[in-house]
Amino acid sequence: NAGVTQTPKFRILKIGQSMTLQCAQDMNHNYMYWYRQDPGMGLKLIYYSVGAGITDKGEVPNGYNVSRSTTEDFPLRLELAAPSQTSVYFCAALGTQFTEAFFGQGTRLTVV
Amino acid sequence: QQPVQSPQAVILREGEDAVINCSSSKALYSVHWYRQKHGEAPVFLMILLKGGEQKGHEKISASFNEKKQQSSLYLTASQLSYSGTYFCGTPGAHGSSNTGKLIFGQGTTLQVKP
Numbered sequence: 001n002a003g004v005t006q007t008p009k010f011r012i013l014k015i016g017q018s019m020t021l022q023c024a025q026d027m028n029h030n031y032m033y034w035y036r037q038d039p040g041m042g043l044k045l046i047y048y049s050v051g052a053g054i055t056d057k058g059e060v061p062n063g064y065n066v067s068r069s070t071t072e073d074f075p076l077r078l079e080l081a082a083p084s085q086t087s088v089y090f091c092a093a094l095g096t097q098f099t100e101a102f103f104g105q106g107t108r109l110t111v112v
Numbered sequence: 113q114q115p116v117q118s119p120q121a122v123i124l125r126e127g128e129d130a131v132i133n134c135s136s137s138k139a140l141y142s143v144h145w146y147r148q149k150h151g152e153a154p155v156f157l158m159i160l161l162k163g164g165e166q167k168g169h170e171k172i173s174a175s176f177n178e179k180k181q182q183s184s185l186y187l188t189a190s191q192l193s194y195s196g197t198y199f200c201g202t203p204g205a206h207g208s209s210n211t212g213k214l215i216f217g218q219g220t221t222l223q224v225k226p
Contacts, residue, residue: 042114042218043199090154098142098203100144100156102156103155
């Protein structure tokens, strides 16, 4: 099992560009999450999903959008990238028993 | 509301003990603990459930006080490999059920020196 896979691992964007961060899980977990982690800081929840077709805002949703058309995939869309969105982005998946969240390896995004 | 962790940072010598605290202003159904090494993704350590059930790590223990909405992580006889940043996570509660909204504290950086 691959667990949670994020692509790409690194990306440099210019201000105003858009991109989609991909996240896929093969554990059939219902709950999926997107976090951002600024240097030396904690994990801030951007969006989360409790199942296919259901998404909700987290702590810092502005500037981002998500969709969840399947259980496996939970892409994060950045529209009109800004330098403040420079961060490391983590996707995570959690089963309905809430016993353990599995994280992807992260996407390091720089907006210049 | 983000859970609050204390202390922000701890420096230990090998073999010493440490306690990391996590408190929430909201009712908790369960508390997760994760460790993140520099440049890596967070990794699950343990979960504490309402009612006292605990699942996770062999050498690290934790407690969960539901009434005080607090959890503490106990690292005993610390090893160099314990170094990293520790996060508590709270899935959020609605009544007796988790809401699924998993948010984390700001983290506690632990450095273990030889």
